[in-house]
Amino acid sequence: MDTASAIAFDVIVIGAGPAGSAAATVAARSGLSVALIDKAIFPRDKLCGGGFTGRAANYYREIFGQDLPADVPFRSDVEFHAFGENIGVIEDIPPVYMTMRLELDNLMFEHAIAAGAEDFSGVRDLTIDADAQRVTFGDGRVLQAAVMIGADGIKSAVARALFGRSFDADTVGFGFEIEAPARGEDAPLRIDFGQAIWGYGWSFPKRNSTTIGVGGVLSKNPNLRGIMSDYVEQLGAPPNVRFKGHHLPFGKARKQPGRAATLLAGDAAWFVDPVTGEGIAYAMKSGAMAAEAAVEAIQRHEPHMAVMLYRNRLRPITWAIAQANFVRLIIYWGPFRKGFIRAFRQSGTLRHDYMRLLGGELEYHHIMGKLLRRLPNFLRRAFLKPRA
Numbered sequence: 209m210d211t212a213s214a215i216a217f218d219v220i221v222i223g224a225g226p227a228g229s230a231a232a233t234v235a236a237r238s239g240l241s242v243a244l245i246d247k248a249i250f251p252r253d254k255l256c257g258g259g260f261t262g263r264a265a266n267y268y269r270e271i272f273g274q275d276l277p278a279d280v281p282f283r284s285d286v287e288f289h290a291f292g293e294n295i296g297v298i299e300d301i302p303p304v305y306m307t308m309r310l311e312l313d314n315l316m317f318e319h320a321i322a323a324g325a326e327d328f329s330g331v332r333d334l335t336i337d338a339d340a341q342r343v344t345f346g347d348g349r350v351l352q353a354a355v356m357i358g359a360d361g362i363k364s365a366v367a368r369a370l371f372g373r374s375f376d377a378d379t380v381g382f383g384f385e386i387e388a389p390a391r392g393e394d395a396p397l398r399i400d401f402g403q404a405i406w407g408y409g410w411s412f413p414k415r416n417s418t419t420i421g422v423g424g425v426l427s428k429n430p431n432l433r434g435i436m437s438d439y440v441e442q443l444g445a446p447p448n449v450r451f452k453g454h455h456l457p458f459g460k461a462r463k464q465p466g467r468a469a470t471l472l473a474g475d476a477a478w479f480v481d482p483v484t485g486e487g488i489a490y491a492m493k494s495g496a497m498a499a500e501a502a503v504e505a506i507q508r509h510e511p512h513m514a515v516m517l518y519r520n521r522l523r524p525i526t527w528a529i530a531q532a533n534f535v536r537l538i539i540y541w542g543p544f545r546k547g548f549i550r551a552f553r554q555s556g557t558l559r560h561d562y563m564r565l566l567g568g569e570l571e572y573h574h575i576m577g578k579l580l581r582r583l584p585n586f587l588r589r590a591f592l593k594p595r596a
């Protein structure tokens with residue numbers, strides 16, 4: 209390939225969801241030339257509950273320099289169920305915004321373009337050379353960059369080009385969703401832990417609809433469609449709405465978030481909270497961190513060092529996901545179940561701490577201490593017969 213005829217950029221970002229638009233915004237604002245590529249034309253939809261926590265709202269403000277539009281509805285209460293039992297409503301929680309991804313992602317995409325990223329959306333035919341940070345379009349155009357950021361979701365072509373596969377079939381999650389009719393302003397925001405095996409169900413009241421879904425580890429839920437049908441029926445939603453399904457990362461974060469000057473962000477790097485399935489917040493944050501690593505690597509004239517600089521920045525995310533995996537064990541592992549339900553129902557502080565965690569006011573290590581103090585009780589309940 210004749211690189212002289214290629215269009216040169218500092219950074220190529222592939223995928224313009226929350227991770228890619230955040231990456232493109234931060235890189236362009238730092239003065240780098242950025243190509244933002246997506247196979248879709250925006251506005252485009254993405255299957256997702258659209259639950260946007262206080263943590264996500266903080267990252268959004270930090271990255272895009274403004275708040276979500278004032279008309280995005282939010283809830284300050286949530287109704288929890290676990291393994292079929294109602295374990296209570298929590299009120300006065302940090303707001304959880306009920307977004308529609310069609311609108312949300314378009315906003316972020318527009319921020320990226322306004323920051324100076326060049327728009328290459330709607331390009332379906334592209335060949336990615338991840339080791340050379342080069343992309344060739346079907347019409348013959350070639351883009352070449354110092355750093356490439358793969359933010360192209362769970363089926364990431366960039367991850368496939370780097371590592372041969374985009375996700376791990378043993379740990380990947382899958383979610384089904386429907387948009388059911390709206391149920392009025394008082395309809396609860398509801399989470400059902402254990403609705404699927406190592407997974408949960410949700411009902412999110414939106415302005416014009418209710419997003420109902422079920423998600424869990426795919427390998428443990430061969431009948432996820434049947435579980436979804438039961439959940440839809442249980443919530444009294446119309447049974448004849450067609451389900452849509454999509455993979456999501458639902459286990460460990462990637463050990464290698466890229467190679468040399470090619471970085472992976474968001475779902476492509478498996479940055480989803482394994483307890484809640486929340487991925488928008490980490491997608492935006494990791495995208496921003498990838499861009500910061502790119503800026504530093506380019507300034508140092510060492511683009512190949514980008515992955516090392518990125519990995520250092522990612523520590524708070526990878527550490528939080530590792531701790532969340534421990535919390536997930538306490539919630540979903542059969543023998544601990546009763547202890548978890550009891551602790552969650554009885555301890556107002558644990559419940560509120562959990563919501564403050566979603567709100568971005570606490571980190572997993574804050575609630576880990578409290579759970580560890582309860583571990584002997586969980587173990588006793590799990591392994592000792594109750595006293596006669």
Ligand SMILES: Cc1cc2nc3c(=O)[nH]c(=O)nc-3n(C[C@H](O)[C@H](O)[C@H](O)COP(=O)(O)OP(=O)(O)OC[C@H]3O[C@@H](n4cnc5c(N)ncnc54)[C@H](O)[C@@H]3O)c2cc1C
Binds near residue numbers: 476
């Ligand atoms: C059913 C379900 C419910 C969910 N609910 C929630 C929730 O309520 N709250 C929450 O925080 N998270 C939720 N998530 C997770 C969340 O949707 C993801 O974590 C988040 O979208 C990740 O953002 P991203 O930018 O990494 O990837 P994406 O949002 O998937 O964006 C990837 C972009 O890359 C583009 N692309 C893909 N391949 C290519 C290619 N080869 N070339 C060019 N472009 C490409 C796509 O068109 C897309 O625009 C849910 C996920 C599922 C499946």
